[in-house]
Amino acid sequence: MKPSHFSAGQNNSLIFLRILIGWHFLYEGVLKLYNPAWTSKGYLLSASFLKPFFTWISGDSFITVVDTLNIVGLIAVGAGLILGLKIRWACIGGILLLALYYLAHPPFPGLEQGPAEGSYWIVNKNLIEMAALLVLYQFPSYVSFGIERFFNRKKTETANG
Amino acid sequence: MLKSLAGIPVLGTVWFAGAKLTTSAKQEKQFLLETLNIKAAAPPPTGPMTGNPIRLGIIGFGIRGEQLCRALGFATKQWLADMKAAAEKNPNDTRLKEFLDQENLNIKITAVCDIFDVNAERVIDSFSTPENKVKRYATHKELVSSGDVDAVAVPTPDHWHAPIAMDAINAGVHVYVEKPMTHNVSETYALRETVRSNPKIVFQVGHQHRQTQSFLTAMDIINKKTLGHVSLVTTNTNRNDDNGAWQYDIHEKASPETINWDMFLGNAPKVPFNKEHFFRWRKWWAYGSGLSGDLLTHDYDRINCLLKMGIPASVMASGGIYTHRDGRNVPDVMQVNMEFPDFSTGGSQEEGKEKGMTFVYSATLGNQFDRGTYLMGHDATMELGNMISIYADARSTRFADMIKDKRIDPSVPVYQYNPMANATDAVTSATAKYFANKGLLWTYRDGKRVDSTFLHMREWLSCIRNGGIPSCSINEGFQEAISAHMAGLSYKLGRRIEWDKESEKIIAKPGEDLDAALLSSGDKVVV
Numbered sequence: 284m285k286p287s288h289f290s291a292g293q294n295n296s297l298i299f300l301r302i303l304i305g306w307h308f309l310y311e312g313v314l315k316l317y318n319p320a321w322t323s324k325g326y327l328l329s330a331s332f333l334k335p336f337f338t339w340i341s342g343d344s345f346i347t348v349v350d351t352l353n354i355v356g357l358i359a360v361g362a363g364l365i366l367g368l369k370i371r372w373a374c375i376g377g378i379l380l381l382a383l384y385y386l387a388h389p390p391f392p393g394l395e396q397g398p399a400e401g402s403y404w405i406v407n408k409n410l411i412e413m414a415a416l417l418v419l420y421q422f423p424s425y426v427s428f429g430i431e432r433f434f435n436r437k438k439t440e441t442a443n444g
Numbered sequence: 445m446l447k448s449l450a451g452i453p454v455l456g457t458v459w460f461a462g463a464k465l466t467t468s469a470k471q472e473k474q475f476l477l478e479t480l481n482i483k484a485a486a487p488p489p490t491g492p493m494t495g496n497p498i499r500l501g502i503i504g505f506g507i508r509g510e511q512l513c514r515a516l517g518f519a520t521k522q523w524l525a526d527m528k529a530a531a532e533k534n535p536n537d538t539r540l541k542e543f544l545d546q547e548n549l550n551i552k553i554t555a556v557c558d559i560f561d562v563n564a565e566r567v568i569d570s571f572s573t574p575e576n577k578v579k580r581y582a583t584h585k586e587l588v589s590s591g592d593v594d595a596v597a598v599p600t601p602d603h604w605h606a607p608i609a610m611d612a613i614n615a616g617v618h619v620y621v622e623k624p625m626t627h628n629v630s631e632t633y634a635l636r637e638t639v640r641s642n643p644k645i646v647f648q649v650g651h652q653h654r655q656t657q658s659f660l661t662a663m664d665i666i667n668k669k670t671l672g673h674v675s676l677v678t679t680n681t682n683r684n685d686d687n688g689a690w691q692y693d694i695h696e697k698a699s700p701e702t703i704n705w706d707m708f709l710g711n712a713p714k715v716p717f718n719k720e721h722f723f724r725w726r727k728w729w730a731y732g733s734g735l736s737g738d739l740l741t742h743d744y745d746r747i748n749c750l751l752k753m754g755i756p757a758s759v760m761a762s763g764g765i766y767t768h769r770d771g772r773n774v775p776d777v778m779q780v781n782m783e784f785p786d787f788s789t790g791g792s793q794e795e796g797k798e799k800g801m802t803f804v805y806s807a808t809l810g811n812q813f814d815r816g817t818y819l820m821g822h823d824a825t826m827e828l829g830n831m832i833s834i835y836a837d838a839r840s841t842r843f844a845d846m847i848k849d850k851r852i853d854p855s856v857p858v859y860q861y862n863p864m865a866n867a868t869d870a871v872t873s874a875t876a877k878y879f880a881n882k883g884l885l886w887t888y889r890d891g892k893r894v895d896s897t898f899l900h901m902r903e904w905l906s907c908i909r910n911g912g913i914p915s916c917s918i919n920e921g922f923q924e925a926i927s928a929h930m931a932g933l934s935y936k937l938g939r940r941i942e943w944d945k946e947s948e949k950i951i952a953k954p955g956e957d958l959d960a961a962l963l964s965s966g967d968k969v970v971v
Contacts, residue, residue, distance in 0.1 A: 302451070306458050313462030318470070365458070366451040 289422070297424035300415060301364050307412070308377060309361025315354045322350050330387040331394040337387050356380050364419075374420035378413050385409040472851065479846075480834075480859055482665055490903045491910030493550040498905060501555035501593035501617075503584050503608055504600035505563040507692065508622055512597050512650075513571070515897040517549055520570040538893075546898060549905055555579050557587045559704035560722070562697050583707065584608045588615040595908060597901075598622060599650070601731040602738075603712055606631035610638045613645045618908050620901060622650040623745070624737040624928050625921035628959040629950060632925045639918040648904040648914040649921035651745040655899035656887040658832050661861050662750050666789060670834060670859075671821030672842060673791035673798035674751070679743035680815045681735065681807035689768050689776060689809040690726035690738075694719050713965070720771075727772035729932075729963050734774025736761065736931035740805045743817070744782075745916070745924050746828075747803060750819075751789065755926050756782035756803065758942045761934040767810030773965055776809040780931045792823050792842040805931070824858070830887070832861040926950065932962050 289297070315321045324346050330337035340349050356376055363373030390396060390403035399407075500516065502509055510520065519527075527540035553571045556578055558564040564580045572578045581587035584604075588596060588611055595618035598608050606626040609619045626632040639647045653659060665671070683689065698719045705717045712730040715721070725731035726738055748754070763778035782803040791798040806815075819826040823840040827833045836843040838854040846852040887896045904914050926943070930950060934941040942951045952958050 302454060306454070309455065309458045310462050313459050314466050317463050317466035361458070362455055365455045 289424075294424055297419065297422055298367075301367070301370070301419055301424055304377065304412060304415060304419070305361045305364025305366075305373075307361070308357050308380075309365060312354050312357030312361055315350075316358065322346060323353055327387060329397065331397075332389050332391065333386055353380070367424075370423055371420055374416045377416045378420075381409045381413045381416070385413070476852070476858055480670055481668060482661065482670065482859060482861075490899075490906035491912075493548070493902070493905065493909065495550070495909055498549075498551045498908060499554045499592060499594045500551050501557065501581075501587050501596040502553060502567060503557045503587065503596055503598050504604075505556060505558045505567050506560075506599065508599035509558070509563070509597070511897060512599050512620070512901065513553070513567075514543060515895055515901050516551060516553070516597075517546060518553055518571050519543060520566055522566075522570075542893060542895070546895070547902070549902060551905065552576050553578055554592045555581055555587050555590065557581045557584045559707045560695070560698070561702040562695060582704070585611055588612040588617045593617055595620070595646075595905075601708075601725045602733050603627040603731045604710055606635045607710065609647075610635055613638050613642050613647070616642075616645070618646045618904070620648045620650060620904050621921075623924065624733055624741045625649045625925040626929075627733060627737070628962055629926070629929050629933075630959055632922060632929065636918050636922050646904060646907045646914060647917050647921075648900070648907075649916045649924065650897075650900065651742070651749075651916045651920070651924070652896040652900035653742065653746050654749050654915045655896045655903070656830065658828070658830055658861060658887070659746065659749060662826065662828055662832055665826060665832070665834065665859075666750055666819075669790045669792070670824055671789060671819060671826055672823030672837075672840065673793070674789040674819050674821040675798070675801055676820045677747055677751075677801065677803045677818070678815075678820070679747065679803070679805050679817045681739045681743070681805075681809075682812045682815060683809050684812035688812075690724055690732075690772075691768075691770075692723050694723045698722065727770075727774055728965070729773055730965060732774060733928065733932060734935075735763070735776070735778040735807045735809075736780065736935065737928045739807060740778075740780060740931055741924050741928050743805055744803070744927050745920065746817070747819075748920065748923060748927075749915070750828075751787070753784050753787045753801065753803070755923050755943050755945075756930065757785055757945070758783045758940050759927070759930040759934050760940045761931045762938075763807075763935060767808065775935060778805075778807045778931075778935065780805040780934070782927065782931070789821065792840070798822065832859070833857040834859040929958075929962060933958060936961050936964065936968055938968060 324341050327337040327341035339345070357380065360373045360377040360380065363369050364377070385407070388397055390405060390407045392404065502513060505513070510523070513519070514523070524540070527543070530537045531540050553567070554576065556564050556567040557580070558567070568578045568580060579592060581590065587593065596612050598605060598619060598621040600608060600622070602624060605621050605624070609621045612619050626635055639645065700717045703722060708722055709715070721728060721731065732738060759780060759782050761778060761780040763775040765772060765775055766777045768776045784803065785800040787801045788799050817828045819828060822837065823842040824837055825835045834857055836847060836852045836854050836858050838847065840847065843852050847854060852858055887894055887899070906912070907914050930941045930943065933950065944951050950958060
């Protein structure tokens with residue numbers, strides 16, 4: 284692993300961003316985990332874009348798997364980002380999940396917009412969060428806050444030894 | 445190394461907060477549900493459909509006749525082809541699949557009577573089998589006395605309901621008659637007498653919403669006195685399309701040669717052949733009953749099945765022909781207030797403070813804004829449709845402490861019942877949506893969509909086979925018909941119409957002929 288060339292301020296900002304996004308993913312995942320009545324079926328069935336695909340994955344044969352994968356995905360991505368564990372995998376997972384949420388209800392002109400707390404045209408918060416994860420993917424910030432650093436150091440030590 | 449593990453407390457905090465919030469929300473919901481103690485009641489059991497097939501005659505195969513036959517398991521070739529095409533076009537359109545999945549009711553359609561050749565031939569063409577050719581009868585009397593039928597369905601124009609039902613019962617044939625049960629006051633008593641003196645005959649009026657799952661749950665809510673004293677019930681009809689205003693299609697083959705016009709007129713005033721009268725009969729008092737008989741009856745019976753409030757002490761109605769001035773003489777805008785001064789659903793306040801209720805029916809055929817049905821009590825309001833929502837009242841006595849402790853928010857339902865959870869619907873039109881929300885098209889059993897007319901006819905057939913009295917028999921039908929006729933009379937006569945409970949009579953002024961007034965061809969009777 285390359286050492287960081289960022290200043291302390293740059294590095295801490297990236298870490299802060301990583302923790303916030305991780306927090307967001309983890310909380311969503313935990314709420315769904317503890318609420319057995321939760322299902323993504325309604326969200327998927329009301330999709331305004333790529334309708335056949337979302338209707339297909341919300342069918343009886345898939346929905347349980349889809350729901351479980353979503354909960355596991357949210358928690359894994361959230362925990363990864365907070366702990367600094369497998370950050371790049373967490374970023375990819377997070378981007379994939381967000382892409383699905385974005386594509387089911389994209390704020391494209393002419394498509395029906397569901398209830399939202401703001402006004403969006405093409406760009407919404409899902410898309411921005413995806414972009415933020417892309418930044419984290421490109422500028423890994425494990426160095427000063429994360430378990431991975433611990434493992435990395437160990438690995439390096441073993442290699443040296 | 446310690447620094448690198450600093451993420452763990454963050455993870456733990458977020459996890460704990462999420463788990464705690466969800467768990468306490470669940471506990472709070474559980475607490476509310478236990479307090480309200482509402483149980484989604486099981487549907488009334490109906491017996492098996494085994495034994496010899498019941499031989500059924502269909503009298504009238506118009507729009508409703510075709511729907512009843514489908515509920516019985518018989519669809520025309522045309523409908524099957526249309527639905528197949530619709531399902532291929534839209535995979536969410538499950539009407540054909542639902543029809544094919546419907547339980548076999550073990551009946552045979554053996555006879556038809558329809559005075560329009562095209563309709564009668566459609567029945568014979570679609571429902572005949574090599575071993576059972578459907579036989580056509582020129583008159584209903586010949587059909588019921590033929591010995592070929594055990595039971596008949598009577599989806600005819602309103603002015604034929606009671607005459608046919610009485611002839612059938614007197615011939616020993618079971619009857620399923622469409623609503624309104626009767627067309628005028630006097631035949632309401634005559635039909636009741638006929639049913640009462642033939643106790644072996646199973647008689648059902650076609651108010652199929654009685655089978656709606658949400659209504660059964662609503663009954664439990666009423667019985668648990670959740671709403672407190674209900675002082676006002678508001679119901680309504682809002683439609684804004686030609687079909688909803690009874691502007692049905694006129695068949696191209698309609699002519700004096702294909703329609704037995706004298707038979708259509710029956711007891712109605714003699715007028716020359718008129719295709720519009722034949723196909724759009726709901727627009728004239730001579731054959732139909734306007735908003736009060738046609739649509740108020742649905743709403744009245746929905747509430748009567750919940751509250752069992754019976755016939756109102758008095759009724760006042762007003763309205764006019766304001767949206768479809770096309771030669772019809774029944775109103776298309778109508779407001780009806782029914783008074784029940786001695787009725788109570790039970791209250792939470794001191795004894796004697798609360799008694800009496802008004803039932804309001806408000807209708808227009810010129811606007812389709814969905815207003816919902818509300819039962820408004822001192823403690824809570826129930827919004828009733830295929831779904832149920834209950835809102836605690838901010839000034840409720842029963843919920844006062846819980847509102848004060850912020851455990852109940854009056855702007856959020858304290859209880860919601862959605863039998864269609866996990867089911868999706870392809871609702872076809874505005875009128876279909878209107879009917880669906882009133883529980884008139886379908887309901888749900890174990891999360892599966894079921895035609896409520898099917899359940900209602902199944903209940904009738906089960907009583908024929910296994911004994912018992914159907915849920916909308918003569919007493920319920922009598923209350924429905926009298927209440928509707930009181931509304932029609934108030935509209936026609938322009939005054940309050942009162943009911944004498946002791947003598948079971950609508951109070952008429954000396955020399956007044958109520959039936960003549962009700963069915964008169966004028967919009968309103970000048971007194």
